[in-house]
Amino acid sequence: xxxxxxxxxxxxxxxxxxxxxxxxxxxxxxxxxxxxxxxxxxxxxxxxxxxxxxxxxxxxxxxxxxxxxxxxxxxxxxxxxxxxxxxxxxxxxxxxxxxxxxxxxxxxxxxxxxxxxxxxxxxxxxxxxxxxxxxxxxxxxxxxxxxxxxxxxxxxxxxxxxxxxxxxxxxxxxxxxxxxxxxxxxxxxxxxxxxxxxxxxxxxxxxxxxxxxxxxxxxxxxxxxxxxxxxxxxxxxxxxxxxxxxxxxxxxxxxxxxxxxxxxxxxxxxxxxxxxxxxxxxxxxxxxxxxxxxxxxxxxxxxxxxxxxxxxxxxxxxxxxxxxxxxxxxxxxxxxxxxxxxxxxxxxxxxxxxxxxxxxxxxxxxxxxxxxxxxxxxxxxxxxxxx
Amino acid sequence: xxxxxxxxxxxxxxxxxxxxxxxxxxxxxxxxxxxxxxxxxxxxxxxxxxxxxxxxxxxxxxxxxxxxxxxxxxxxxxxxxxxxxxxxxxxxxxxxxxxxxxxxxxxxxxxxxxxxxxxxxxxxxxxxxxxxxxxxxxxxxxxxxxxxxxxxxxxxxxxxxxxxxxxxxxxxxxxxxxxxxxxxxxxxxxxxxxxxxxxxxxxxxxxxxxxxxxxxxxxxxxxxxxxxxxxxxxxxxxxxxxxxxxxxxxxxxxxxxxxxxxxxxxxxxxxxxxxxxxxxxxxxxxxxxxxxxxxxxxxxxxxxxxxxxxxxxxxxxxxxxxxxxxxxxxxxxxxxxxxxxxxxxxxxxxxxxxxxxxxxxxxxxxxxxxxxxxxxxxxxxxxxxxxxxxxxxxxxxxxxxxxxxxxxxxxxxxxxxxxxxxxxxxxxxxxxxxxxxxxxxxxxxxxxxxxxxxxxxxxxxxxxxxxxxxxxxxxxxxxxxxxxxxxxxxxxxxxxx
Numbered sequence: 001x002x003x004x005x006x007x008x009x010x011x012x013x014x015x016x017x018x019x020x021x022x023x024x025x026x027x028x029x030x031x032x033x034x035x036x037x038x039x040x041x042x043x044x045x046x047x048x049x050x051x052x053x054x055x056x057x058x059x060x061x062x063x064x065x066x067x068x069x070x071x072x073x074x075x076x077x078x079x080x081x082x083x084x085x086x087x088x089x090x091x092x093x094x095x096x097x098x099x100x101x102x103x104x105x106x107x108x109x110x111x112x113x114x115x116x117x118x119x120x121x122x123x124x125x126x127x128x129x130x131x132x133x134x135x136x137x138x139x140x141x142x143x144x145x146x147x148x149x150x151x152x153x154x155x156x157x158x159x160x161x162x163x164x165x166x167x168x169x170x171x172x173x174x175x176x177x178x179x180x181x182x183x184x185x186x187x188x189x190x191x192x193x194x195x196x197x198x199x200x201x202x203x204x205x206x207x208x209x210x211x212x213x214x215x216x217x218x219x220x221x222x223x224x225x226x227x228x229x230x231x232x233x234x235x236x237x238x239x240x241x242x243x244x245x246x247x248x249x250x251x252x253x254x255x256x257x258x259x260x261x262x263x264x265x266x267x268x269x270x271x272x273x274x275x276x277x278x279x280x281x282x283x284x285x286x287x288x289x290x291x292x293x294x295x296x297x298x299x300x301x302x303x304x305x306x307x308x309x310x311x312x313x314x315x316x317x318x319x320x321x322x323x324x325x326x327x328x329x330x331x332x333x334x335x336x337x338x339x340x341x342x343x344x345x346x347x348x349x350x351x352x353x354x355x356x357x358x359x360x361x362x363x364x365x366x367x368x369x370x371x372x373x374x375x376x377x378x379x380x381x382x383x384x385x386x387x
Numbered sequence: 388x389x390x391x392x393x394x395x396x397x398x399x400x401x402x403x404x405x406x407x408x409x410x411x412x413x414x415x416x417x418x419x420x421x422x423x424x425x426x427x428x429x430x431x432x433x434x435x436x437x438x439x440x441x442x443x444x445x446x447x448x449x450x451x452x453x454x455x456x457x458x459x460x461x462x463x464x465x466x467x468x469x470x471x472x473x474x475x476x477x478x479x480x481x482x483x484x485x486x487x488x489x490x491x492x493x494x495x496x497x498x499x500x501x502x503x504x505x506x507x508x509x510x511x512x513x514x515x516x517x518x519x520x521x522x523x524x525x526x527x528x529x530x531x532x533x534x535x536x537x538x539x540x541x542x543x544x545x546x547x548x549x550x551x552x553x554x555x556x557x558x559x560x561x562x563x564x565x566x567x568x569x570x571x572x573x574x575x576x577x578x579x580x581x582x583x584x585x586x587x588x589x590x591x592x593x594x595x596x597x598x599x600x601x602x603x604x605x606x607x608x609x610x611x612x613x614x615x616x617x618x619x620x621x622x623x624x625x626x627x628x629x630x631x632x633x634x635x636x637x638x639x640x641x642x643x644x645x646x647x648x649x650x651x652x653x654x655x656x657x658x659x660x661x662x663x664x665x666x667x668x669x670x671x672x673x674x675x676x677x678x679x680x681x682x683x684x685x686x687x688x689x690x691x692x693x694x695x696x697x698x699x700x701x702x703x704x705x706x707x708x709x710x711x712x713x714x715x716x717x718x719x720x721x722x723x724x725x726x727x728x729x730x731x732x733x734x735x736x737x738x739x740x741x742x743x744x745x746x747x748x749x750x751x752x753x754x755x756x757x758x759x760x761x762x763x764x765x766x767x768x769x770x771x772x773x774x775x776x777x778x779x780x781x782x783x784x785x786x787x788x789x790x791x792x793x794x795x796x797x798x799x800x801x802x803x804x805x806x807x808x809x810x811x812x813x814x815x816x817x818x819x820x821x822x823x824x825x826x827x828x829x830x831x832x833x834x835x836x837x838x839x840x841x842x843x844x845x846x847x848x849x850x851x852x853x854x855x856x857x858x859x860x861x862x863x864x865x866x867x868x869x870x871x872x873x874x875x876x877x878x879x880x881x882x883x884x
Contacts, residue, residue, distance in 0.1 A: 113392060210459040212466065216398040226470040233477065255455075262459055265430060265734045266474050268481060286390060311868075312733075312875040 002094075008054070008070025010087035017065055018092070018130060019051035020137045021079040033137060035081055037072050052083045080137045082130065092134050100138075101146035102131050104159065108151040110180050111220040112206075114249060114291050116281040116364075119150055128158035135165045144174045153183035160192050167198045174200040178245075181205040182224060184231030194238025202271065204243040205232055208252050210262035218251055229266070236269035243272040246305075249291040253298035256305035264312060273309050275302055276337075277320030281364040288369065295325040296373040303327045323358045325371045331357075338362055352376035400449065400465050407445065407458075407465040410475065414439070415816035423856065427807075428478035429730060429819045430460040433860070478734055482819070485736040485743055485751060488539035490792065492740055492752035494765060495530060495561060496547045497522045498554035499757055502585055503619045507649055507679060509769040511549050521554050522757040527561050529783040530755035535568060536788040541575040545603075547754070547765065552586040562598055579603050584631035585619065592638040602635055604628060606646040606668065608654060608661035616651050632668065646670060650678050655697045658705035666712065666719055674722040675705045677847055679766075695843035699850040706854070713869050720873055727855060728874035730820040740764075742822030746804035749780060749797040759783040761791050763800055766826045778826055800825055803835050811839025817852045 019035035026034050031049035038045065040057040047053050052065040054075075059068045067087050075081065078095035093100050105127060108119035138145065145166065152159050159177075166175050175198055184190040184203075205228060208218040212225035235242050244263050246252060252259075256275070263273060277295060278284060284291055295302075302318065307329065309316035318330055319337035326334060336359045344363045349355055354377045361370065400406050415423045422439040425431045434442065434453060441447045442463070447454050449465065457463045461475050499520035501511035512520050534542060544565060546558050562578055569576055578600040595602065606628060607616040613625040635644045646668075648654075648661060658675070665673040678698050709721050726739045740747030741764075748763035755761055759782045762768040767778030778800065781791040791797070804823035806812040812821070827844055828837030839845045858866055 111392075211455050212468075212470075213395070213398040213400070217393070217395045220392055222398055223468070226468050229470055229474065233473070258456070258459055265428075265460075265478065268734050283390070287392065311871055 003071075003074050004091045006071045006074070006089045008067040008087045008089065010083070010085050011061065011066045011068070012063060013052065013065045013067070013083060013085045013087075015085070016130065017052045017083045018080065018133045018137065019083075021054075021075050021077055021081055022050075023077050035083065037075060039072065054081075054083070054089060078139050080134055093138050095139050095142070098144060099146070100142065100144070101148050102134060102162065103149060104131065104147050104152035104162070105150040105154055107154045108149060108180075109154065109182055109221065110151065110224055112283065113218055113220060113251070113287045114247060114278055114282075114284040116279045116284060117148070117150065118282045125155065125158060128155055128161065131158075131162050132165050135162065135169050138170060138173075140170050140172060142170060142173045144176065145170065146176045146178065148178040151180055151183070152177055153179050153181075153189070156183070156189070157192075160196060163193065163198055163201065164196050167196060171199060175202070176243075177201070177203045179203055179205055180219065180224070180228060181231035181235070181242075182221075182227035184234050185227040187234045187237075190231065190234035190238045190240065193235070194240050202241045202243050203235055204245050204274070205235075206245045206247060207259065207263065208246065209255060210258045211255070214251070214255075232267055232270075236267070241271040242267070242269065243274060244270050245274045245276055247276045247278060248295070248298060248302060249278045250293040251291065253293055253301055256298070256301040257308060260305040260308040264309070264314065270314065272315045272317065274317045274319050275306060275321075276318075279320065279362050279364060280368045281362070285368075292369060294371045294373070295321055296371050299326050303330050306330045306333050320359060320362065322360065322371065322374060323354050324352075324375050324377050325373050335359065346370060346374060348374045349376065353378055407447070407449070407454075407463045409443070409445075410461055410464050410471070412462050413814055413816045413818060423816050424462060425816045425819050426460070426462060426475075427819055428461070428475060428482050428734070430462075431731070431816075432456055432460055432462065481734055482736055485738065485740075485747070486745075488541065490537045490750060490753050491539040491541050492543045492545060493530075493534045493537070494545045494547050494752065494754040495522065495527065496549070496754060496757045496768065497527075497551050497557045497561075499549040500553045501548055501550040501583075502553070503550065503583055503617050503624060505617045505649075507616070507651055510772045520549065520757055522557055522755075522759075524557070524560060526755070526757070526759040526783055527557060528564065529759070531561065531564055531568065533755075533761075533783060533788050533791065534565075535572055535574075537792075539574070541577070543577045543579065545579045545581060547581050549757075550583055550586060551580055552582045552591060555586070555591055559594060562594075562600070566598070577601065583617070583619075583624070583628060584635065585624070585627045587631045587635060589638075592635060595635075595643075596638050600639075600643075602639065602644045604632065604644065604646050605649065606632075606665065606670075607648050607651070608657055609664045612653060612657055612661065613664075615653055616649065629668065636669075641669065647674055648676060650676055650698065650701065652678075652694065655694075655701045658701050659708045662705055662708050662712070662719070666717055671718055672720040672722050672725075673705075673709075675702050676723070677844075695847050699847055702847075702851060703854060710866055710869060714865055723851075724855065724870070725873040725876075727820055727851065728870055729876075731855065731859075732871060732874040741824065744804065744806040744818070744821070744823050745801045746823045746825055748778070748800055748804070748826060749792065750801060753780070753792075755783060761786070763797065764826055766830070770826065770830055775830075777829060800835065809836060811842075811845070817848065820852065821848055 020033055021037055022034040023037050025045060028049050032051055034050055035052045035054055036047055036050040038053060038055040038059065047064055054070055054072055055068040056072050067083055067089060070089055076096050079091055080093035082090045082092055105124050106120040106122055166173065207228065209215040215225040216222055232242055244267060246259055263270060278291060306316055306318055310333065316333055318326065318334045321334055323331060323334060338359050343360050345355065345360045412424050412426045417423050417433065420436050421433050422436055423431060423433055438453050442457060461471055464471050499510055499512045501513060504513050551558065558580065565576060578598060580600060581603045584604050607613040610625040614622055617624040632644060654661060662673055678694055706721055706724060709719055712719055726737050729737050740751040752764060753761060754765055754768050756768050761780045761783060762771060763778045763780055771779060780797055804825045806818045806821060806823050809823060812818050824844060825835035829835045831843065832838055859870060
């Protein structure tokens with residue numbers, strides 16, 4: 001697991017500072033965008049004009065915003081970090097990673113039983129400015145950027161501004177928003193997002209049942225199913241591509257084929273459907289007994305639902321499942337989807353010949369509960385899926 | 388902070404039975420103690436009779452499995468929310484989206500002359516002089532004007548006959564004229580020439596290749612049957628068609644040439660032979676078309692109905708044979724089955740104009756006859772050649788677009804062809820998948836609304852739907868998957884790769 005934050009001793013920092021990481025000197029005119037990193041081995045350098053300085057060793061400076069005695073091994077050139085007066089250095093963007101996300105807000109209007117990022121009821125509208133600054137500093141060569149939370153749409157027009165800024169600064173970057181879709185039940189809001197005209201935007205929206213009260217139970221919000229469906233239709237009408245995401249757990253697996261039929265009939269405009277394994281973080285931990293089912297036990301329903309879409313030409317993916325727990329018929333739809341910073345394998349994976357094709361585990365799962373069917377697989381199986 | 392999660396019943400309607408309301412549905416008793424339920428958007432469910440009774444009498448409890456199925460498919464509604472109704476409305480619009488574009492298929496009868504003398508054809512004239520049965524440039528020009536007044540963004544121009552290629556000069560003129568005109572119109576235009584292929588020349592093929600024109604020909608089966616159905620001087624219709632089929636495929640590309648068969652009394656004994664002929668000639672689909680009543684119009688109604696029973700046997704044997712061919716590795720689709728399955732198994736509309744509600748006659752397809760008369764369908768002009776001009780919408784020289792396409796006659800045809808309001812159809816569980824054919828009803832029953840209990844068309848449709856539902860439920864895994872694949876038209880081998 002790759003660390004996304006580090007602590008050091010702050011000096012002369014009075015408010016949050018955001019900058020792009022530089023290991024070497026940059027032109028004075030752009031230093032204000034950069035956080036200069038000093039390794040212990042570095043010689044003295046001209047540090048004038050940088051947004052901040054991060055020093056591995058002990059350094060002192062009179063007026064320079066500075067964090068010293070901080071670990072910098074996890075940083076790379078072009079990364080974007082936020083530095084605060086407590087000496088906390090948060091990585092907001094890693095240039096070398098294909099999995100970058102803007103954590104839009106801590107707030108959420110749902111309270112999902114398995115939420116991996118439990119919401120906080122705090123006013124963090126101020127973050128919009130930080131997000132806009134981040135977009136300005138991200139490398140335009142980035143292929144993909146996510147926006148998640150919390151519920152990003154709770155930023156209201158702030159979200160629209162962020163997407164518009166992405167279109168302006170990062171026109172080559174595919175943008176993927178994770179939203180429960182409920183706020184888009186306001187048609188004008190959905191239309192606003194469509195009107196931005198982002199060239200490569202997708203909204204991933206979870207749906208946990210074809211039956212309203214069962215979905216509402218999973219997301220712990222009455223009326224959520226209705227709002228999500230209307231939101232999806234509004235997004236579809238606004239020309240925003242949508243992805244339907246179904247997290248498979250003990251409360252959802254039984255109706256996977258029916259959910260598939262419902263999506264096919266009622267959400268004909270969906271661009272992509274994904275079935276996702278449970279991430280054992282956040283609320284999933286206290287609710288584990290309620291949510292846990294061995295993926296091996298729902299493999300037939302998962303295969304049926306996946307192939308239902310495949311047969312109908314609807315793009316479909318299976319995320320967060322280990323190849324040894326699903327039928328080979330759906331291996332071609334299994335993606336290595338877990339962000340690299342939380343992706344691991346377990347001891348039983350040693351010697352597995354299809355490991356490089358397998359998504360492995362969330363690091364959160366690896367230490368908790370895994371399928372009883374985890375086992376090393378032989379490579380002749382891969383040969384058949386390499387098509 | 389203490390986490391509080393609510394239990395499932397917190398989200399469920401409290402009153403267990405009395406709060407649900409049925410949404411509109413139709414039903415049909417099924418053999419074996421079951422009931423088929425369908426709704427207007429084409430979703431369906433089979434219920435045991437007692438569960439159906441409980442549902443209808445509002446005795447179903449919201450915790451039973453059937454309840455969830457009925458709710459998810461929008462057969463019942465149990466909250467104050469209007470969202471299920473909004474979803475239904477969207478699905479209904481999707482199913483009826485064939486109405487959106489208005490008339491898109493425009494058939495030009497460029498000549499009635501033909502070198503063949505097929506007994507089932509009511510319109511062709513052999514050896515007649517050029518001027519009398521050819522469309523004039525003036526008529527073609529005026530027809531093109533009318534066509535471009537259609538709001539449809541896609542326009543399909545189909546040349547019909549007689550043998551259309553006997554007036555190839557006019558086809559050329561029309562293609563060039565439409566292309567010229569389309570420079571400012573910007574419609575999505577497709578050209579199809581319906582032809583027996585006999586008059587095909589290299590010059591014609593070069594023109595078709597240049598303009599991306601499709602050919603649609605007739606192939607009635609193996610040589611003995613084709614030649615019996617389609618006589619021509621020399622008795623070699625089949626030989627000529629096959630030779631020119633190869634030439635055309637070479638010049639235009641294999642998939643640019645399609646074939647249609649006409650089922651005659653003589654065909655009924657040879658379903659396998661006809662299908663095998665299509666396979667042997669490299670076609671990957673065949674349309675087992677019902678008997679046309681127009682050639683039989685002089686006969687009694689009961690005779691036609693009897694032949695329909697024979698046709699159903701023919702269709703069933705043909706479908707069985709096609710499924711077996713697929714099982715043995717020869718991919719071939721039965722097109723009519725595919726159309727019905729698309730209606731049954733997908734949320735989408737089909738573009739097939741002959742099975743819609745309201746009928747596609749006039750509002751999806753229209754015929755400009757050689758003499759400038761405008762007809763609601765190809766069958767309508769055949770009827771006219773038999774002396775009955777009931778479905779003549781007007782004439783390109785005398786009538787405006789508004790009076791032809793917005794006139795009382797077409798309105799009456801459309802109004803009288805909504806299954807949702809037609810006796811015998813409005814309560815039929817197959818209605819969401821079926822269509823109205825007022826021209827056929829008129830020709831066979833003397834009434835555009837028709838009388839279902841004595842309708843040969845209805846008898847055929849009922850038999851085919853029953854067969855398909857039966858295959859979808861009780862067929863072996865291969866058959867079920869094949870039928871789903873036809874409906875959704877995706878080759879899973881490709882999707883995997």
